[in-house]
Amino acid sequence: MSDIAQLAGVSASTVSRALRNPEAVSDALRAKVNAAIEQTGYVPNRMAGGLAASRTRTVGVIVPSLINTFFAATVEAMADRLEPHGYQLMVGTSGYSPEREEALATSFLSWLPSAMVLTGTHHARGTLKRLVGLDIPIVEMWELGDNALDTTIGFSHRDVGREAAQHLFERGRRRIAFAGAAIDEDRRAWQRREGFLDAVRATQHQSPISHVIPQRASVEAGAVVFRELLEMHPEIDGAFFSNDALMLGAMFECQRRGITVPQQIAMIGFGDLDYGAWSSPRLSTIRPPRREIGLAVADHLLKRFNDSSAGGEVIDLGFQLVPRESS
Amino acid sequence: MSDIAQLAGVSASTVSRALRNPEAVSDALRAKVNAAIEQTGYVPNRMAGGLAASRTRTVGVIVPSLINTFFAATVEAMADRLEPHGYQLMVGTSGYSPEREEALATSFLSWLPSAMVLTGTHHARGTLKRLVGLDIPIVEMWELGDNALDTTIGFSHRDVGREAAQHLFERGRRRIAFAGAAIDEDRRAWQRREGFLDAVRATQHQSPISHVIPQRASVEAGAVVFRELLEMHPEIDGAFFSNDALMLGAMFECQRRGITVPQQIAMIGFGDLDYGAWSSPRLSTIRPPRREIGLAVADHLLKRFNDSSAGGEVIDLGFQLVPRESS
DNA sequence: ATGAAAGCGCTAACAT
DNA sequence: ATGTTAGCGCTTTCAT
Numbered sequence: 001m002s003d004i005a006q007l008a009g010v011s012a013s014t015v016s017r018a019l020r021n022p023e024a025v026s027d028a029l030r031a032k033v034n035a036a037i038e039q040t041g042y043v044p045n046r047m048a049g050g051l052a053a054s055r056t057r058t059v060g061v062i063v064p065s066l067i068n069t070f071f072a073a074t075v076e077a078m079a080d081r082l083e084p085h086g087y088q089l090m091v092g093t094s095g096y097s098p099e100r101e102e103a104l105a106t107s108f109l110s111w112l113p114s115a116m117v118l119t120g121t122h123h124a125r126g127t128l129k130r131l132v133g134l135d136i137p138i139v140e141m142w143e144l145g146d147n148a149l150d151t152t153i154g155f156s157h158r159d160v161g162r163e164a165a166q167h168l169f170e171r172g173r174r175r176i177a178f179a180g181a182a183i184d185e186d187r188r189a190w191q192r193r194e195g196f197l198d199a200v201r202a203t204q205h206q207s208p209i210s211h212v213i214p215q216r217a218s219v220e221a222g223a224v225v226f227r228e229l230l231e232m233h234p235e236i237d238g239a240f241f242s243n244d245a246l247m248l249g250a251m252f253e254c255q256r257r258g259i260t261v262p263q264q265i266a267m268i269g270f271g272d273l274d275y276g277a278w279s280s281p282r283l284s285t286i287r288p289p290r291r292e293i294g295l296a297v298a299d300h301l302l303k304r305f306n307d308s309s310a311g312g313e314v315i316d317l318g319f320q321l322v323p324r325e326s327s
Numbered sequence: 328m329s330d331i332a333q334l335a336g337v338s339a340s341t342v343s344r345a346l347r348n349p350e351a352v353s354d355a356l357r358a359k360v361n362a363a364i365e366q367t368g369y370v371p372n373r374m375a376g377g378l379a380a381s382r383t384r385t386v387g388v389i390v391p392s393l394i395n396t397f398f399a400a401t402v403e404a405m406a407d408r409l410e411p412h413g414y415q416l417m418v419g420t421s422g423y424s425p426e427r428e429e430a431l432a433t434s435f436l437s438w439l440p441s442a443m444v445l446t447g448t449h450h451a452r453g454t455l456k457r458l459v460g461l462d463i464p465i466v467e468m469w470e471l472g473d474n475a476l477d478t479t480i481g482f483s484h485r486d487v488g489r490e491a492a493q494h495l496f497e498r499g500r501r502r503i504a505f506a507g508a509a510i511d512e513d514r515r516a517w518q519r520r521e522g523f524l525d526a527v528r529a530t531q532h533q534s535p536i537s538h539v540i541p542q543r544a545s546v547e548a549g550a551v552v553f554r555e556l557l558e559m560h561p562e563i564d565g566a567f568f569s570n571d572a573l574m575l576g577a578m579f580e581c582q583r584r585g586i587t588v589p590q591q592i593a594m595i596g597f598g599d600l601d602y603g604a605w606s607s608p609r610l611s612t613i614r615p616p617r618r619e620i621g622l623a624v625a626d627h628l629l630k631r632f633n634d635s636s637a638g639g640e641v642i643d644l645g646f647q648l649v650p651r652e653s654s
Numbered sequence: 655a656t657g658a659a660a661g662c663g664c665t666a667a668c669a670t
Numbered sequence: 671a672t673g674t675t676a677g678c679g680c681t682t683t684c685a686t
Contacts, residue, residue, distance in 0.1 A: 001680065011657045016681060026655060046437045047383065048679030050374035051662045066399040073394055076420055088434065091418050093403055107415065110373045219602040248602055255607040275546040275575055275602065280582040328664065338673045343665060353671060375663030378678045 001044065007036035019044060050112055055136075057087045059301065060108030061117040064096045064186075070271060070290055071119065074141070077294030078117070085302060087114065096185040098124040105130055115301045121145030121152060122187055137304040137311060139297050142288075143188055144316055153296050153315040157188045160286050161195025163321055164240040164268050167284070169203060171327050173238030173266050176200065177209035179225045179250065180242035181217040189217070189242040192270060196240050209233050217242065222249020237265060238327070244271040244285055251279065251326065266327040281325035289317040328371065334363035346371060377439055382463075384414045386628065387435030388444040391423045391513075397598060397617055398446065401468070404621030405444070412629060414441065423512040425451040432457055442628045448472030448479060449514050464631040464638060466624050469615075470515055471643060480623050480642040484515045487613050488522025490648055491567040491595050494611070496530060498654050500565030500593050503527065504536035506552045506577065507569035508544040516544070516569040519597060523567050536560050544569065549576020564592060565654070571598040571612055578606065578653065593654040608652035616644040 005012045010029055018025045018033040025033070036042070050056035059082060063071035079089045090111060092104035102124040108116065109130060115137040118127075121144075131138055131149055138150040145152050161178075168176045178197065183190040193210060200208035211229040215221050222245060229236070241247035247269035254261050261267055261281055268284040269276065276283035289296075296315055304310055332339045337356055345352045345360040352360070363369070377383035386409060390398035406416045417438060419431035429451040435443065436457060442464040445454075448471075458465055458476055465477040472479050488505075495503045505524065510517040520537060527535035538556040542548050549572060556563070568574035574596035581588050588594055588608055595611040596603065603610035616623075623642055631637055 012680080013657060013659095013682080014655085017656085020681080024655075029656085043433055043437045045378070045439070045679055047374050047377035047381075047439055048662090049681070051372070051378050051664080052679075052681035054374075054662065054681095056374065066393055066403055067396050069394050069396065069399075072399055076393055079420065083434075088417065088438075090415065093406065106370060107410075110370045111415075112372070112374055219605045223605055245601075249605050252602075252605050252607045274572070275579075278546045278550055278576050278579050280579045339664080340666085340674080341672060344672085347665080351671075356672080372663055375678090376665070378680080379663080379665035381665095381678065 001042070004033065004036045004040065004042050007040065008032040054112060055114055056112050058090055058111050058113040059087055059115045059117060060090045060092070060105070060111065060113040062092045062094055062101055062104050062108070063119045065093050066091070069273065070288065071142075073290035074294040074297075077291040078298045079294075081295055081298035082301070087301075094119075096182075098122070098127070102127040102130070109134075114305060115139065117141060117297055117301075118149075119143075120187055121148055135308075137301055139300060141293050141297055143191075144314060148312075148314065150311055151300060151313045151315070153293060153300065153313075153317065155289065155317050155319050156195075157191035158195035158198070160270060160288075160319055161192040161197070161240070162199040163195075164192070164270070164286060165196045165199035165203070167268055167321060167323065167327065168238040168240065168266055171238070171262070171266050174204075175209070175233070175236045176238035176240065176266075177211065177229055177233060177236045178242070179222075179229050179239050179246060180210070180212040181215060181221045181225060181246055183212050183242060184214070186217075186242075192240075192242055209236060217245050219245050219249040219252070222246035223253040224249075226250035226253050239265060239267055241267065241269040244269040244273040244276050244283065247283055247285070247326075248273075248275060248279065251281075251283065261326050268323075268327045272322060277324070284324045284327035285322050287320040287322050289319065292317050328369070331360065331363045331367065331369050334367065335359040381439060382441055383439050385417055385438050385440040386414055386442045386444060387417045387419070387432070387438065387440040389419045389421055389428055389431050389435070390446045392420050393418070396600065397615065398469075400617040401621040401624075404618040405625045406621075408622050408625035409628070414628075421446075423509075425449070425454070429454040429457070436461075441632060442466065444468060444624055444628075445476075446470075447514055448475055462635075464628055466627060468620050468624055470518075471641060475639075475641065477638055478627060478640045478642070480620060480627065480640075480644065482616065482644050482646050483522075484518035485522035485525070487597060487615075487646055488519040488524070488567070489526040490522075491519070491597070491613060492523045492526035492530070494595055494648060494650065494654065495565040495567065495593055498565065498589070498593050501531075502536070502560070502563045503565035503567065503593075504538065504556055504560060504563045505569070506549075506556050506566050506573060507537070507539040508542060508548045508552060508573055510539050510569060511541070513544075513569075519567075519569055536563060544573050546572050546576040546579070549573035550580040551576075553577035553580050566592060566594055568594065568596040571596040571600040571603050571610065574610055574612070574653075575600075575602060575606065578608075578610065588653050595650075595654045599649060604651070611651045611654035612649050614647040614649050616646065619644050 094101040117139045142154045197208045272287035421428040444466045469481045524535045540552045599614035
């Protein structure tokens with residue numbers, strides 16, 4: 001930076017200002033500084049800057065998984081919006097483990113981030129302890145919570161389950177079931193199930209059908225859970241899958257067995273993964289605001305960085321029922 | 328850190344050593360230091376450490392996309408292996424654009440990373456200029472290259488294309504075609520096509536069939552490219568898709584049109600995405616070493632961090648033909 | 655609007 | 671094996 005200062009004939013402080021706070025520098029000097037930066041290809045040392053400012057233009061983001069395209073889409077959108085403003089994402093995956101989340105959060109804080117973004121509203125006690133009292137924005141996303149740390153941006157998974165049940169009823173189905181995978185570790189999938197079962201109870205006054213397997217959601221798991229479900233409840237005429245991958249596996253299973261969809265069994269899933277729109281039959285689903293969450297988080301943070309007074313919001317982005325041929 | 332030092336009754340240097348280089352500190356003092364750290368919940372400030380050492384335990388990784396599960400799997404594996412050793416990944420997505428890759432690389436270098444990992448062996452001139460001469464390991468992955476920057480870890484996409492063609496010939500197919508999407512921006516897809524066409528030319532001495540659409544690979548794109556391919560070449564009895572998503576879209580299109588797979592048309596793809604093993608028919612594919620690449624990169628870097636003399640390797644991880652019902 | 659000066663919290667020679 | 675010391679390259683008061 002002192003090289004740049006010398007080249008531009010100014011002091012290092014002016015170079016720093018021209019970079020961090022351009023309006024505070026006169027047009028003439030700013031032009032000189034920018035020319036010198038251009039000429040030399042100077043890139044500031046973020047360590048020095050971070051140390052001096054005791055804050056870096058970094059946002060720590062923890063998601064359960066990146067292989068799950070839900071979160072990959074959210075992270076990409078967030079990065080797309082934040083990078084033009086000079087903020088870098090530090091991304092970590094917790095594998096749905098609160099302990100790993102805590103370890104990651106601790107590790108991220110050593111980077112002096114400008115904000116932290118977590119998935120969901122349920123965290124280990126140690127995570128909470130580390131996070132409260134920090135004077136940076138904390139965002140919990142993909143889920144709506146009452147006793148949130150700071151700001152929550154997402155939608156109601158209970159409502160997703162309720163709407164799925166209602167949709168199947170509207171399609172004339174009377175024996176409908178929930179099929180899920182690994183809902184013990186995925187609180188949001190668990191909430192979708194709760195909403196679904198609530199709606200069934202409220203409408204039919206009979207105990208709702210639900211089958212869940214312990215393994216993680218996948219196309220294979222979908223075939224397994226559906227096969228078991230049919231064995232236990234051959235009478236069902238509709239099903240809500242906690243996830244589109246499960247539904248696809250079930251649909252393949254139907255093709256193999258000659259079960260017609262939706263005639264014999266109507267299906268709806270969650271996620272709107274891209275194959276659902278092009279399969280045969282096309283799969284009904286509920287679309288979560290994947291990219292929208294990332295963009296909303298980024299916009300919220302950008303606002304907070306400029307106006308530290310805000311915070312503590314609950315932003316409900318909703319979701320979209322996408323009825324297609326399978327229901 | 329000086330608090331810890333005081334608490335443990337040692338100097339700050341000893342605390343620093345106990346953290347960075349534990350063997351250099353006596354057991355007694357190390358225990359005291361660790362106890363003090365435990366007690367206070369001390370987390371070192373990475374900015375200060377990075378500034379002093381002019382290097383951070385950070386690895387910059389640039390992939391085309393995270394929504395593409397190929398790279399998400401590689402990144403997750405790399406992080407899994409590197410994190411226990413105290414290295415943090417900084418991940419960026421280039422969207423297949425060399426210019427964005429260059430911008431990301433520049434930005435990452437300001438974090439003083441211990442290593443940089445790029446996807447592919449083709450980069451903007453500016454990227455190369457920035458990277459050569461740095462005394463950190465540079466790894467190019469997912470592709471094998473001759474004039475690599477430093478170390479390359481991946482496999483031959485040309486060989487993938489060749490094996491796909493050979494496989495279709497072995498299955499008795501004679502009029503086989505390549506179907507691809509956006510191969511202009513995806514050099515690896517382009518290489519798979521080249522390998523395929525080479526093999527066809529070598530075996531049949533006739534001009535090979537290939538159809539490519541400009542849009543990005545997706546299930547939808549698969550239906551589109553396959554429909555157009557059939558219109559132009561109704562005589563084909565086998566196809567290699569540059570990507571499993573395309574193949575799935577084509578399979579759905581066949582189901583809609585009543586074309587039987589593999590009887591009328593044999594299909595093989597690339598990627599081994601999870602639905603291929605459970606669809607009906609199950610989809611033949613070529614499996615790239617997704618996680619293996621991430622692990623191999625991590626292991627290579629760990630080796631290099633301890634022994635800076637190494638480097639310049641070419642590590643071919645190969646790939647696996649997975650014949651299933653569609654061919 | 656600009657410059658001078660004092661650190662930010664560590665690491666790594668160097669000395670012991 | 672441990673302590674002393676001198677920065678690392680910026681940001682940010684403070685003074686002008």
